[in-house]
Structures are given as C-alpha cells and as structure tokens.
Amino acid sequence: MNTNFTPIPLDNDWRCFPPEDADAAFGGSLLDESAWDALAQIADWPRHLLPGAGTVHLRRTLDLEPIGEVCLRYRLRLERAPAGTSVYVNGWHVGALQADAALDVDVTDALTLEGNVILLKVTRRGAIGGMSLLPVPCADA
Secondary structure, three states, X not given: OOOOXXXXXXXXXXXXXXXXXXXXXXXXXXXXXXXXXEEEEHXXXXXXXXXXXXXXXXXXXXXOOOOOOOOEEEXXXXXEOOOOOEEEEOOEEEEEOOOOOOEEEEOHHHOOOOOEEEXXXXXXXXXXXXXXXXXXXXXXX
C-alpha cells in the first residue's frame, strides 16, 4: 500500500529562550515558557541577541496525531540555518547543520504523541526556515 502523508510544517509558533534561562534540559517540556518571546515565524529569530548571549535557543512544541495501525517513520527536515546550528528533539541531539546543506534526519525514536519539543541552538547569524516533519511509511523509509 503506497499512502502519501502530508508534511507537517514547523516554521511557525516558535519561542526564543531568554539567554539566562538556557540550561542542560535543552528546552525540556516541563519548563515554563510563558516569559519567553513568541515568534510567529522562525525566520524572525532575534539575531541581535547573538553578540551578548553567544547562543540563541529557539523552541517549538508539537503533538502528533495517532495513526492507527500504519507503520510510519518521521524525518525532520530543516532547509536552511546557519552552519553549526544544533537540533534537538525531546532532549536528544539529532544533528547539526553543515555549511550550505540542509538537515534531513530520522527522528522517529525521539518522538512521542504529545508534548514533543524541538530546540535549535543557534550560534551564528543567518537565515532559518523550511522546517518540516515528514511522515514516511516504513516500507519507503
């Protein structure tokens, strides 16, 4: 059975860590994010914080819909971000961007149905965008 699944866009609804709140939990889901700056689009990330903070943490949460008896893998794709940007899913480091290359990584084992946290640690200026989570049938993975 060849079923197509729609990518889940992840370019919107981000939060920016105040630098003093960053810790080893890498944006764990139990942290209170009410004081963090909201970003409508990840492209609007606060580049101006880099000189003082050295690192800007961007965080987004998402829930997945139950899929029933279908076997799926999930691939996280980030089209562009500054080289060296580290990507974490639920506290697990899943990759870092290389210069002029997109990140495309299987994150299935790091995901749960509810309360997933995606965190970017950005240390250089540059554009960020084109992030999505792609459900892929196991037979195609």
